[in-house]
Amino acid sequence: xxxxxxxxxxxxxxxxxxxxxxxxxxxxxxxxxxxxxxxxxxxxxxxxxxxxxxxxxxxxxxxxxxxxxxxxxxxxxxxxxxxxxxxxxxxxxxxxxxxxxxxxxxxxxxxxxxxxxxxxxxxxxxxxxxxxxxxxxxxxxxxxxxxxxxxxxxxxxxxxx
Amino acid sequence: xxxxxxxxxxxxxxxxxxxxxxxxxxxxxxxxxxxxxxxxxxxxxxxxxxxxxxxxxxxxxxxxxxxxxxxxxxxxxxxxxxxxxxxxxxxxxxxxxxxxxxxxxxxxxxxxxxxxxxxxxxxxxxxxxxxxxxxxxxxxxxxxxxxxxxxxxxxxxxxxxxxxxxxxxxxxxxxxxxxxxxxxxxxxxxxxxxxxxxxxxxxxxxxxxxxxxxxxxxxxxxxxxxxxxxxxxxxxxxxxxxxxxxxxxxxxxxxxxxxxxxxxxxxxxxxxxxxxxxxxxxxxxxxxxxxxxxxxxxxxxxxxxxxxxxxxxxxxxxxxxxxxxxxxxxxxxxxxxxxxxxxxxxxxxxxxxxxxxxxxxxxxxxxxxxxxxxxxxxxxxxxxxxxxxxxxxxxxxxxxxxxxxxxxxxxxxxxxxxx
Numbered sequence: 001x002x003x004x005x006x007x008x009x010x011x012x013x014x015x016x017x018x019x020x021x022x023x024x025x026x027x028x029x030x031x032x033x034x035x036x037x038x039x040x041x042x043x044x045x046x047x048x049x050x051x052x053x054x055x056x057x058x059x060x061x062x063x064x065x066x067x068x069x070x071x072x073x074x075x076x077x078x079x080x081x082x083x084x085x086x087x088x089x090x091x092x093x094x095x096x097x098x099x100x101x102x103x104x105x106x107x108x109x110x111x112x113x114x115x116x117x118x119x120x121x122x123x124x125x126x127x128x129x130x131x132x133x134x135x136x137x138x139x140x141x142x143x144x145x146x147x148x149x150x151x152x153x154x155x156x157x158x159x160x161x
Numbered sequence: 162x163x164x165x166x167x168x169x170x171x172x173x174x175x176x177x178x179x180x181x182x183x184x185x186x187x188x189x190x191x192x193x194x195x196x197x198x199x200x201x202x203x204x205x206x207x208x209x210x211x212x213x214x215x216x217x218x219x220x221x222x223x224x225x226x227x228x229x230x231x232x233x234x235x236x237x238x239x240x241x242x243x244x245x246x247x248x249x250x251x252x253x254x255x256x257x258x259x260x261x262x263x264x265x266x267x268x269x270x271x272x273x274x275x276x277x278x279x280x281x282x283x284x285x286x287x288x289x290x291x292x293x294x295x296x297x298x299x300x301x302x303x304x305x306x307x308x309x310x311x312x313x314x315x316x317x318x319x320x321x322x323x324x325x326x327x328x329x330x331x332x333x334x335x336x337x338x339x340x341x342x343x344x345x346x347x348x349x350x351x352x353x354x355x356x357x358x359x360x361x362x363x364x365x366x367x368x369x370x371x372x373x374x375x376x377x378x379x380x381x382x383x384x385x386x387x388x389x390x391x392x393x394x395x396x397x398x399x400x401x402x403x404x405x406x407x408x409x410x411x412x413x414x415x416x417x418x419x420x421x422x423x424x425x426x427x428x429x430x431x432x433x434x435x436x437x438x439x440x441x442x443x444x445x446x447x448x449x450x451x452x453x454x455x456x457x458x459x460x461x462x463x464x465x466x467x468x469x470x471x472x473x474x475x476x477x478x479x480x481x482x483x484x485x486x487x488x489x490x491x492x493x494x495x496x497x498x499x500x501x502x503x504x505x506x507x508x509x510x511x512x513x514x515x516x517x518x519x520x521x522x523x524x525x526x527x528x529x530x531x532x533x534x535x536x537x538x539x540x541x542x543x544x545x546x547x548x549x550x551x552x553x554x555x556x557x558x559x560x561x562x563x564x565x566x567x568x569x570x571x572x573x574x575x576x577x578x579x580x
Contacts, residue, residue: 013349013350013438015544015546015547017525017526017544017546017547017548017549018546018547018548021526021548022525022526022527022549023526023527025198025227025228025527026228026232026233026235026236026239027235027239028201028202028205028239040547040548040553041547059350060349060350060353060383063349063350063383064285064544064546065284065285065525065544066199066282066283066284066285066287066299066300066301067198067199067301068199068202068283068301068302068303069198069202071301072202086350086353088350088353088383089353089354089383089385090285090299090300090301090380093300093301093304094300094301094302094303094304097301097303097304097307098301098303142185144185144315153206153303154303154304154307155206155207155209155210155212155303155306155307155310156210158210158307158310158311159210159211
């Protein structure tokens with residue numbers, strides 16, 4: 001398991017209301033949600049993002065509402081992995097449950113800049129910043145969580161057992 | 162080393178003698194909850210993955226409250242999808258227009274939550290039921306789908322912060338001021354991944370409505386849950402409503418806490434959270450001249466009968482300031498009826514307020530009170546994030562029902578004790 005892509009960088013306390021505003025929650029369609037991802041803090045995000053890109057945030061990423069529409073919108077917009085200093089807990093489990101990889105790594109969150117190209121090895125938790133030629137160590141997932149992400153979500157992993 | 166209250170409930174749910182912080186466990190669930198926004202996503206996942214039965218139709222609750230009565234066609238489609246699913250699986254606790262209320266006010270009122278329960282809800286404010294001594298936490302729609310299918314959920318056992326409460330609240334200070342004060346001290350990630358456990362002699366000074374409000378906003382400090390020690394008031398409340406056996410858990414004397422915070426309730430002033438985070442708190446009296454356009458009194462945080470009473474006591478015989486819109490939303494039908502009986506609804510309408518059927522509507526910027534460009538609101542809701550209640554240039558100040566009502570009278574944010 002690995003990922004490689006260009007970074008979209010945001011600050012601390014990115015809440016689920018700005019990831020996907022409630023005015024768009026009258027649909028559960030993944031493509032529709034992706035069209036409005038981040039629009040209240042970055043109207044250009046949906047135009048800039050490419051399949052396989054990486055999102056980097058600061059502390060308490062994904063705080064607020066439990067709306068799974070938030071990690072869904074991020075994943076459906078093309079993002080393969082979110083790295084942050086810390087995650088709000090409901091966002092953390094929602095991302096895992098829908099098969100969006102997320103890594104907690106304060107060093108990476110501080111040192112990676114917007115536009116950097118980053119490569120991630122999920123088995124070891126190593127994040128390599130190709131632009132800056134730097135390496136950061138995140139805690140790799142426990143097997144239990146790796147299993148959910150590899151199955152592409154919680155329900156698949158339950159069904160596979 | 163002993164266990165905290167939360168750890169003991171989780172251990173029992175997992176069938177284990179003991180659990181330790183950081184341990185990944187699977188527990189049985191007492192109740193699985195969803196609303197009209199999160200349930201459709203759960204149903205899609207449930208059906209896509211080929212599940213064809215629920216674990217227990219009496220242990221699932223679906224409450225249509227966010228965009229209900231439906232605000233538009235898409236919202237109506239989503240509610241219809243929930244209604245059809247509830248009908249197909251004969252879900253006992255499905256609440257729709259006419260008998261619904263705001264979920265976290267409704268479930269305790271209906272006696273669906275008891276001490277010692279393990280509750281997950283696809284709504285972040287599911288942490289509310291910690292007020293009754295239950296382990297209760299918000300999750301997403303996939304967890305809800307898995308919970309409906311299997312009756313189980315995975316958890317990482319949390320560490321806990323102990324809040325040792327002493328003293329007594331000043332007049333016109335309520336549970337909302339307490340939780341805003343706490344979030345102001347520890348920050349919006351001050352309890353990230355952790356339990357907030359409320360104990361001490363001061364607990365007896367807090368009404369059940371105050372406790373529900375405090376636990377409700379534990380998530381705003383990043384907490385996994387916010388739980389109160391069970392006392393006589395809790396037992397009186399649940400014994401009147403719950404028709405099944407339950408078990409009361411108490412933290413061990415030698416339980417390990419990550420941190421202990423001693424809090425004298427008597428030092429807390431009417432508190433307001435300024436834009437755009439619940440941690441940006443100030444005393445209402447120290448805010449200066451903050452002009453407002455709209456007041457919202459309601460939500461899962463503050464739409465209960467004692468909240469409406471606090472607002473009515475301030476508005477009685479008076480009229481709100483010219484140019485101010487004040488929207489009052491009783492959280493459930495039962496609360497609405499009681500407010501009519503007590504004369505509070507007359508007070509609100511005579512004061513120039515609009516009164517609505519129960520809905521989450523304005524709190525999350527759904528409908529029923531959206532803000533225009535540069536408008537300012539005082540709301541008894543729980544989040545003041547950028548753009549949460551409308552236009553991205555609008556601003557939300559969070560406050561208690563008393564402060565909100567006082568502000569409606571003056572048109573500026575006002576300490577209720579100055580009225």
